[in-house]
């Protein structure tokens with residue numbers, strides 16, 4: 426059943442990590458978003474675009490504020506919803522790299538960036554995000570990972586040399602609607618996330634926690 430017919434936003438991940446009423450309470454606490462972000466949330470709801478949504482986006486922006494981030498590389502940007510939150514966090518002199526494999530997404534995102542007044546802070550790259558990251562010579566303050574889940578272990582291998590010491594490697598969907606708790610899963614995406622989470626916690630490069638918000642957000646500080 427589509428989001429349009431149920432009126433529910435798939436990006437909310439209702440009831441997986443926080444019980445329904447508590448989840449509703451958390452969302453009810455969020456301040457109103459500006460009109461462009463609100464319109465994007467509505468578009469994502471109507472078209473089942475898997476954006477992080479406002480509860481997680483606020484965490485992303487807060488983490489960027491805490492480390493005074495000025496450069497963000499985002500893997501998997503879709504219509505640019507999380508990109509705008511990063512762009513607001515890095516300020517006028519900051520830079521955010523948007524990446525997505527889908528040209529239509531990038532075109533839609535470009536329009537939103539203009540209307541949100543953040544175009545000058547964002548570089549749009551259409552194509553494979555992992556390939557583009559592997560070409561980067563600079564160290565970023567934040568690398569945000571939201572690509573196809575099978576690629577998560579490969580992303581983890583690419584990140585350490587491209588993140589500054591004290592920088593944040595942040596990954597969405599690491600609880601995968603609770604499927605990480607299933608015994609002996611044979612699903613390729615679940616297995617990739619399990620491998621990713623294990624390796625991230627075991628890595629000597631990072632100090633990691635998983636925040637059980639929405640679909641699970643892994644926050645790893647580069648040592």
Ligand SMILES: C[S@@+](CC[C@H](N)C(=O)[O-])C[C@H]1O[C@@H](n2cnc3c(N)ncnc32)[C@H](O)[C@@H]1O
Pocket residue numbers: 475476477478500501502503504505506507508524525526527530552553554555571572573576
């Ligand atoms: C979960 S959505 C991103 C949502 C976005 N971060 C937000 O919260 O607003 C994942 C996006 O990643 C893109 N994607 C997946 N794998 C990719 C890859 N290897 N390279 C580039 N884009 C990729 C898909 O096209 C999709 O639009």
